[in-house]
Amino acid sequence: MAETILKVDAVTKTFGGLHAVENVSFNIDIGEIVGLIGPNGAGKTTLFNVISGYYAPSTGNVYFMGEDVSGQPPYKLAIKGIGRTFQVVKPFPGLSVLDNVVIASLSRHPRRRDAEAHAWEVMKFTGLADRAQILAGSLTLAGRKRLEITKAMALEPSLILLDEVVAGLNPTEADQTIELINKIREQGKTILIVEHIMHVIMNLSDRVVVLNFGSKIAEGKPEDVAHDPAVMKAYLGEEEQ
Amino acid sequence: MGTYIKGSNIKLFALIFVALLLLPLIFRNPFFLRIATEALMWIGLAISWDVIGGYTGRVNFGHGAFFGIGAYITAILMMNWGWAFLPTLPVAGFGAGLVAFIIGFPTLRLMGAYFAIAMWSLALAFQQLALLMNITGGPDGMRLPTFLNPEFFFYLMLVMVTGTFVLLWYLMECASFGFKVRSIREDESGAMALGLNPTRIKIQAFVLSAVPAGLIGGIYAYWVSYIDPPSVFGDIITDQAIVMTILGGMGTLIGPAIGAVILFAFKTVFWAYLSDYQVLYLIILGVVIALTVFFLPNGVWGTINSYLDHRKSKKNYSLISL
Numbered sequence: 001m002a003e004t005i006l007k008v009d010a011v012t013k014t015f016g017g018l019h020a021v022e023n024v025s026f027n028i029d030i031g032e033i034v035g036l037i038g039p040n041g042a043g044k045t046t047l048f049n050v051i052s053g054y055y056a057p058s059t060g061n062v063y064f065m066g067e068d069v070s071g072q073p074p075y076k077l078a079i080k081g082i083g084r085t086f087q088v089v090k091p092f093p094g095l096s097v098l099d100n101v102v103i104a105s106l107s108r109h110p111r112r113r114d115a116e117a118h119a120w121e122v123m124k125f126t127g128l129a130d131r132a133q134i135l136a137g138s139l140t141l142a143g144r145k146r147l148e149i150t151k152a153m154a155l156e157p158s159l160i161l162l163d164e165v166v167a168g169l170n171p172t173e174a175d176q177t178i179e180l181i182n183k184i185r186e187q188g189k190t191i192l193i194v195e196h197i198m199h200v201i202m203n204l205s206d207r208v209v210v211l212n213f214g215s216k217i218a219e220g221k222p223e224d225v226a227h228d229p230a231v232m233k234a235y236l237g238e239e240e241q
Numbered sequence: 242m243g244t245y246i247k248g249s250n251i252k253l254f255a256l257i258f259v260a261l262l263l264l265p266l267i268f269r270n271p272f273f274l275r276i277a278t279e280a281l282m283w284i285g286l287a288i289s290w291d292v293i294g295g296y297t298g299r300v301n302f303g304h305g306a307f308f309g310i311g312a313y314i315t316a317i318l319m320m321n322w323g324w325a326f327l328p329t330l331p332v333a334g335f336g337a338g339l340v341a342f343i344i345g346f347p348t349l350r351l352m353g354a355y356f357a358i359a360m361w362s363l364a365l366a367f368q369q370l371a372l373l374m375n376i377t378g379g380p381d382g383m384r385l386p387t388f389l390n391p392e393f394f395f396y397l398m399l400v401m402v403t404g405t406f407v408l409l410w411y412l413m414e415c416a417s418f419g420f421k422v423r424s425i426r427e428d429e430s431g432a433m434a435l436g437l438n439p440t441r442i443k444i445q446a447f448v449l450s451a452v453p454a455g456l457i458g459g460i461y462a463y464w465v466s467y468i469d470p471p472s473v474f475g476d477i478i479t480d481q482a483i484v485m486t487i488l489g490g491m492g493t494l495i496g497p498a499i500g501a502v503i504l505f506a507f508k509t510v511f512w513a514y515l516s517d518y519q520v521l522y523l524i525i526l527g528v529v530i531a532l533t534v535f536f537l538p539n540g541v542w543g544t545i546n547s548y549l550d551h552r553k554s555k556k557n558y559s560l561i562s563l
Contacts, residue, residue, distance in 0.1 A: 054433075
């Protein structure tokens with residue numbers, strides 16, 4: 001039995017009267033890749049924001065490595081080991097790619113010299129080293145998504161949350177990113193990934209959690225979930241009689 | 242950013258410092274020394290403003306408040322409590338830093354123009370406070386004992402501003418703190434995901450910006466020997482520091498120093514020869530800001546820098562093509 005790294009326990013997040021996430025529970029074990037899918041507006045990004053500390057859950061709890069971390073600010077969770085990327089990428093546009101990654105390295109390597117050495121290592125790993133001196137704002141979309149992953153990795157997290165890092169890329173770029181995610185898994189990281197592109201989720205994930213209108217409607221192995229009637233209904237609608 | 246201090250930089254700074262040290266020996270004219278002292282003062286105010294305005298990206302329209310607080314602390318300690326001048330300076334710096342620390346918590350949550358407005362009104366509130374209180378002498382201001390030694394004030398200002406410059410250079414351009422404040426300027430919520438606590442970094446930067454302004458205010462009070470609310474809490478102090486920084490180049494230390502020298506030289510000439518047209522001065526400041534934003538968005542120093550970078554990268558390309 002593998003050890004649980006993240007436990008989402010009956011989390012609900014409401015904005016006014018809107019239940020963006022409602023009573024969602026699931027666990028992630030160390031070393032797993034879990035896919036989080038669902039139609040637009042299902043609450044995937046909201047759930048990401050709750051797990052990474054950007055929103056406090058309205059009710060329910062999030063446990064990371066056995067500790068209740070619900071409502072802790074993002075920077076504390078980042079230091080505890082939760083790294084994340086943003087669907088709407090957040091590079092530091094006026095700084096070089098290198099400086100972006102150096103900043104991401106600072107919480108583990110407070111001295112600038114060490115942070116820079118570490119940043120180069122991570123950039124080599126993710127394939128950004130050749131663009132180190134470019135301004136982050138002038139990268140292509142693929143580059144900026146790659147930078148998001150690089151920064152999350154520079155934090156040396158044990159759990160990494162990837163929010164639509166493949167969406168919007170062309171097939172070659174998408175394949176490179178999938179390859180990179182596999183490399184990250186080989187490093188022993190646990191990954192929670194949100195993605196719209198089904199073949200990415202189906203190929204990468206050990207397990208899939210499906211959300212619809214804020215509630216969990218299915219959980220299981222990718223091939224089982226794909227044939228789950230509730231999931232088919234959520235994605236394709238009901239068959240007319 | 243991205244480079245450690247280069248040897249050539251250190252040599253250049255040392256050269257400028259030595260030249261400034263020798264200045265009073267060459268020009269014995271007190272009027273000239275007075276101008277040089279005030280130019281140094283503006284360099285100090287502009288670079289300290291740039292810590293929060295340029296590096297951290299929070300445009301502070303109340304920087305003058307810290308200057309005024311320092312000036313009044315020195316004046317009150319000397320006149321009401323009979324302190325000697327030098328011991329008042331640490332208190333002046335500490336007082337300005339403490340005020341920044343306290344008001345930073347509510348105001349630094351605000352973004353863009355809202356922070357600017359909050360700080361502007363706060364500076365105004367301090368000016369009103371100084372007008373109303375007895376201890377500050379109200380609208381009559383305060384007279385300090387006169388100490389007519391232009392060399393003393395020149396050297397004191399030189400040491401203070403050079404010290405500030407070196408400290409800020411280390412923190413902003415060499416140490417990791419410079420990276421942290423830049424990340425806050427670029428994207429606060431993105432910085433949080435990387436383990437950085439924005440509130441803490443902003444408060445640190447704010448205090449770092451306020452303390453030199455308070456120290457310089459303290460020196461100013463003793464130097465000019467008369468202060469009143471408009472002269473040390475007036476908008477003009479903040480406004481000039483901002484125009485100097487924008488003109489020279491925000492987010493750098495050399496930029497504001499260049500901007501301060503250019504603008505202060507202009508102001509001196511303008512007030513000496515065209516004093517009938519003083520009303521025009523503020524209008525000219527406004528025009529300078531507008532023109533700079535349009536034509537030199539990175540300021541004088543930023544423009545020079547990107548031109549040099551461009552040439553360097555061209556050279557690199559030609560090397561590659563060989």
